[in-house]
Amino acid sequence: MKRDWLGKVVAPAAVGVFVLALWQWLVTALEVPVYLVPSPLVVAQTLVDDRVLLLGSLWVTLKVTFAAFVIAVLGGTAMAFVFVQSRWVERSLFPYAVLLQVTPIVAIAPLIIIWVDNAGVALTLCAAIVAIFPVISNTTLGLRSVSPGLVDLFRMNKATRWQTLARLRIPSALPYFFGGLRISSGLSLIGAVVAEFVAGTGGTGAGLAYQILVSGFQLNVPRLFAALFLITLTGVVLFVLMVWLSRLALGDWHESELMIEP
């Protein structure tokens, strides 16, 4: 257990520290100007100095991300339940779900922003469109991936449709659902950032993407790096959160979450 921890945390942390040190050393040694590549220390300093501005933007982006994620999960799961009701429903609707997935959000975002008055709502909608597909497809697959033997068992015990759903289909679908959640959480963030880039909303509703845009125009590269760092950090935290949730739900029984003993 102790060695496991060592491998999981210390090794990647060491790599991170090494890369940062190398970066710092190269930038100092080669005297790279700060408007091209700022050193890690300068970025850290910027994070502290501009914290009010950056944290405010982070909060804006987070709100959009979470709202989009919640919509994607609820909407996607609801769609999946509709899909598994009959093959006909799935055949008629699935192509449109795919359409949603393959259309680049950058291409439809301007339209949505024109149609929807409220900028926050428009951004959330864009991000939700990006994030919804993995939830739909994974949950649908999961609800269908039920062991045929168990289906027979439930049938022979005269289980009602509801009992079969609650006791068999939903538990069977959980591993797939959490797989979808992991992908979808990352996509919510990406969707929120991309939509904001397209929208270019400023003023009080300025998110991290806006800060990156403006910092680029002003050649304020340290702030650009600081904003980028916050976006990446958010993505990692989201991913870890999903892994933790999935372990909480499946840890006791599913193969994907079992510890393999050496």
Added chain:
Amino acid sequence: MAADKPATDALQGAAVVDVRGVEKRFANGTQALAPVDLAVRPGEFVTLLGPSGCGKSTLLRTIAGLTQPSAGTLRWWGGGMAGVGEPGRKLVFVFQDATLMPWTRVRANVRLPLDLAGVPREEADARVDASLALVGLAKFDRHYPRELSGGMQMRTSIARALVTEPDLLLLDEPFGALDEITRNKLDADLLALWWRKRFTVMFVTHSIYEAVFLSTRVVVMSARPGRVFREIVIDAPHPRSEGFRVTQQFAAYAKLLSECLLEASTEGAPQGNAGAPSGGVVGMAGKPGAST
């Protein structure tokens, strides 16, 4: 359902399962079962023995109501499928593999039929305890299925079948995936349970030794299309112990069944595929008893 009118003669009423002229043809045209007639009386331990593809599993699944016959009639305790499940007419099916829900523990898996039937929790738990004790898993109720060996998973599956206190137990090659030592042990335990509880059993296997050891009657089936080739009564006293396996009588029955299977395969082959060469089957004829 076609067979819903009440029983007319007393003999029919006496049979737990009465299969008359049951045929099964799949959608692709394959005939899995030629007309099959078979009656099982209360308290019997009937084994369906035959090579793979002889329709023995299909016949069992038809009797369980999991598939509909293409022709013929089926009666359960003299009545139709609608009466199955009432007191004294309970039927359970044990699958080839344990078919447990991996996300719940042994206890919840065994309790499932009672939960689905809406049996109160306290009563259900008491029955689960009794059932687990019968199969020797009393101490494993808190385990997840993956934590159990193959044999223990199968025991869990049988406990789940017994929890409803069935009158007819249908088992479809339940121990086929297990090693021989574990299988022998489970066979002996199942036989002891049958002797004690007096339910009726229909058991599918392709093992001659399993058939001889367990059965009061063996139904030998032949393939393409599946049909009953011969019925052999295993006239050895119950309760049988492991010692039965090493008796002369056991060996004689095993030999008889081997010959019977061989005969069934040589006779059955040309019929199913007229004109095709049956060289493979003829080549086997020189060494009887070489099966399994």
